[in-house]
Amino acid sequence: MVRKTSDIIFDFIVYFSLIFSCICILFPLLYVVSVSLTPYAEVIKNGGFMVIPRKITFESYILFFKESRLPRAYMVTIFITVIGTFLNLLFTTTLAYPLSRKNLPGKNKILFMIFFTMLFSGGTIPTYLVVKFIGLLNSVWAMIIPGLVNTYNLLIMKNFFANIDESLFEAARIDGAGETRVLVQIVLPLSKAILSTIGLYYGVAHWNQYYSAIMYIDDSDIQPLQIVLRQFLAGSENDITKYNPDIEVAPESLKMTAVILTALPVLIVYPFLQKYFTQGVMLGSIKG
Amino acid sequence: MFHITMLDNISHNKMKSNNNPNSKTVKLNKTLSTIWRYRALYIMMLPGLIYYIIFKYGPMYGILIAFKDYQFLKGIWGSPWANPWYKHFLYFCKTPYFKELIENTLLISIYKLFWGMPLSIILALFLNEVKNKTFKRITQTITYMPHFLSWVIIYGITFALLSETFGIVNIWIKNLFGKTIPFLTSTKWFRTILVATEIWKDTGWGAIIYLAAIAGIDPTIYESSKLDGASKIQMMLYITIPSISNVIALLLILRLGNILNAGFDQIFIMSNPMVLSVADIIDTWVFRTGIYDLNFSLSTAVGLFKSVIAMVLIVTVNKIARKWGEALW
Numbered sequence: 380m381v382r383k384t385s386d387i388i389f390d391f392i393v394y395f396s397l398i399f400s401c402i403c404i405l406f407p408l409l410y411v412v413s414v415s416l417t418p419y420a421e422v423i424k425n426g427g428f429m430v431i432p433r434k435i436t437f438e439s440y441i442l443f444f445k446e447s448r449l450p451r452a453y454m455v456t457i458f459i460t461v462i463g464t465f466l467n468l469l470f471t472t473t474l475a476y477p478l479s480r481k482n483l484p485g486k487n488k489i490l491f492m493i494f495f496t497m498l499f500s501g502g503t504i505p506t507y508l509v510v511k512f513i514g515l516l517n518s519v520w521a522m523i524i525p526g527l528v529n530t531y532n533l534l535i536m537k538n539f540f541a542n543i544d545e546s547l548f549e550a551a552r553i554d555g556a557g558e559t560r561v562l563v564q565i566v567l568p569l570s571k572a573i574l575s576t577i578g579l580y581y582g583v584a585h586w587n588q589y590y591s592a593i594m595y596i597d598d599s600d601i602q603p604l605q606i607v608l609r610q611f612l613a614g615s616e617n618d619i620t621k622y623n624p625d626i627e628v629a630p631e632s633l634k635m636t637a638v639i640l641t642a643l644p645v646l647i648v649y650p651f652l653q654k655y656f657t658q659g660v661m662l663g664s665i666k667g
Numbered sequence: 668m669f670h671i672t673m674l675d676n677i678s679h680n681k682m683k684s685n686n687n688p689n690s691k692t693v694k695l696n697k698t699l700s701t702i703w704r705y706r707a708l709y710i711m712m713l714p715g716l717i718y719y720i721i722f723k724y725g726p727m728y729g730i731l732i733a734f735k736d737y738q739f740l741k742g743i744w745g746s747p748w749a750n751p752w753y754k755h756f757l758y759f760c761k762t763p764y765f766k767e768l769i770e771n772t773l774l775i776s777i778y779k780l781f782w783g784m785p786l787s788i789i790l791a792l793f794l795n796e797v798k799n800k801t802f803k804r805i806t807q808t809i810t811y812m813p814h815f816l817s818w819v820i821i822y823g824i825t826f827a828l829l830s831e832t833f834g835i836v837n838i839w840i841k842n843l844f845g846k847t848i849p850f851l852t853s854t855k856w857f858r859t860i861l862v863a864t865e866i867w868k869d870t871g872w873g874a875i876i877y878l879a880a881i882a883g884i885d886p887t888i889y890e891s892s893k894l895d896g897a898s899k900i901q902m903m904l905y906i907t908i909p910s911i912s913n914v915i916a917l918l919l920i921l922r923l924g925n926i927l928n929a930g931f932d933q934i935f936i937m938s939n940p941m942v943l944s945v946a947d948i949i950d951t952w953v954f955r956t957g958i959y960d961l962n963f964s965l966s967t968a969v970g971l972f973k974s975v976i977a978m979v980l981i982v983t984v985n986k987i988a989r990k991w992g993e994a995l996w
Contacts, residue, residue, distance in 0.1 A: 385900060386900075389898070394797070400790065400810055400871075401806055401809045404867065405809060410828070414833065427838060428835070470715050473712065476711065478712070484698055484702050485702075496719065496724075501723075501725070501730055502730065503953055503954055503957055503958070504953075504957040505726035505728070506726040506729075507957070508726070508729045509721065509722060509725040509726050527722070528715055528718055557707055558705075558708050583815050587815075587817035587819075589817065589936065605819045609819045612822060631830075634823065634826065635823065641819070645815050656815070
């Protein structure tokens with residue numbers, strides 16, 4: 380079949396635009412990496428940074444791990460991400476599963492109560508007062524507990540559970556299995572995909588967490604990665620240069636190194652788990 | 668007279684239930700026994716429900732301080748009532764920021780919607796045209812990726828591009844025109860930067876839903892139009908776009924329902940005092956007034972003002988969507 384000229388032009392536009400979009404996304408990242416690897420001597424010699432540096436150095440990376448607040452912030456963020464995600468999944472699953480059972484008395488009232496919080500919330504200061512009242516201010520738990528259940532994720536999970544074939548549970552119940560056993564032995568193994576997706580959402584949200592840290596944390600010892608990076612980028616955080624008067628890395632290189640080190644875990648994990656990340660959008664579009 | 672009727676009613680009811688053992692009491696017993704049967708499920712839900720009560724409904728009690736003059740030592744209940752009760756709302760409406768905040772919030776939201784949505788749709792339409800599986804997968808992986816980067820990281824990347832000292836774009840501009848542009852600190856540019864970074868972050872992610880809608884179109888329509896000699900552009904314009912127009916319309920009104928959320932994290936992280944006049948939105952103002960200036964009552968009042976309007980918007984939008992049979996709830 381002969382291809383139409385208009386189709387050839389169309390295909391060209393399509394491929395060109397897509398490649399252009401990819402370049403728009405990758406180029407800034409590439410430049411960030413370049414800056415982070417450029418030795419100070421090169422910057423002075425060339426009067427600035429180049430897209431592809433002639434020489435590279437890992438000095439700034441070594442510096443970060445040797446003497447900065449970053450390793451500590453890393454530990455805080457890893458703690459929040461691991462423990463936080465585990466607790467998120469635990470609380471979300473144990474709430475979603477009962478609400479997915481069709482005949483549970485009071486189910487609709489509870490669902491409405493939960494759903495209403497998506498429409499209306501107390502707001503910033505009232506939430507702050509609750510967190511303060513409970514005594515969570517300036518504790519790592521303030522970055523975990525106030526966000527234990529995300530209503531949107533909860534409803535996605537509830538819908539997923541509700542679509543599992545009821546007869547599977549009945550068989551188990553006849554065999555005398557309790558509800559907890561049904562959940563652990565039948566429902567959860569069937570729900571690996573949704574658990575991975577929701578777990579990833581919670582995990583990334585924890586890794587990128589900023590809001591709850593600026594709200595509830597003043598103590599610099601337990602500030603997470605994103606906060607430390609923000610302070611560092613804004614230039615209000617120069618603890619590295621403070622320790623090294625004869626530093627051999629440009630301040631810009633240090634900043635970009637911090638950006639890379641913060642983004643790296645997400646960038647490494649994402650391509651392998653892309654399937655799980657994207658299927659959440661589809662599950663979410665099934666109405667609650 | 669009243670008493671007699673009451674008694675009459677009660678005895679009447681009693682008689683009724685006595686006569687009719689199959690009615691209410693039995694029903695109640697049945698419900699109770701169902702509840703008992705499902706007790707494990709209720710116990711399972713308990714931690715999650717307690718979370719909702721404390722952290723979602725607890726703050727609703729705190730809304731009281733919007734109508735009070737909150738004093739730290741006296742607590743929520745002990746603080747005196749504001750006089751008049753709408754004092755803080757009135758104060759906010761009269762402040763010079765009022766107009767500016769509303770304007771910034773709406774403009775930033777609308778710009779993001781106006782530029783972001785069409786780009787997501789176009790990306791989805793173009794991705795749909797790619798027949799090479801590997802190329803398609805790689806493009807999707809790359810374009811979805813920025814969605815998972817935090818705003819702090821994107822702020823850092825923006826720095827690398829636009830900073831006046833080492834930003835590559837400014838280096839190019841300087842080579843061409845001999846001077847740099849203060850993208851991040853000028854009121855002229857800042858909103859554009861907000862919209863551009865939002866596009867960079869979420870265009871790909873936003874395309875997923877349209878791509879899924881396109882995948883749901885009946886392939887036989889394309890085949891028959893191909894036999895009729897339709898070109899790819901014609902198929903895109905006359906089949907694909909009309910077929911997903913309902914999804915587009917639905918997402919559009921849902922976004923309109925959220926129009927008061929202009930993006931707290933992004934603006935809070937990327938803005939600086941020099942651009943506050945064009946970047947300060949309701950959410951950032953509420954945060955600063957409450958957490959930095961410690962004006963709890965005023966901050967809560969403004970937050971409440973926004974929440975109520977947002978709720979009305981979302982409920983309205985859902986009513987409209989329901990007319991098309993596409994309601995969220």
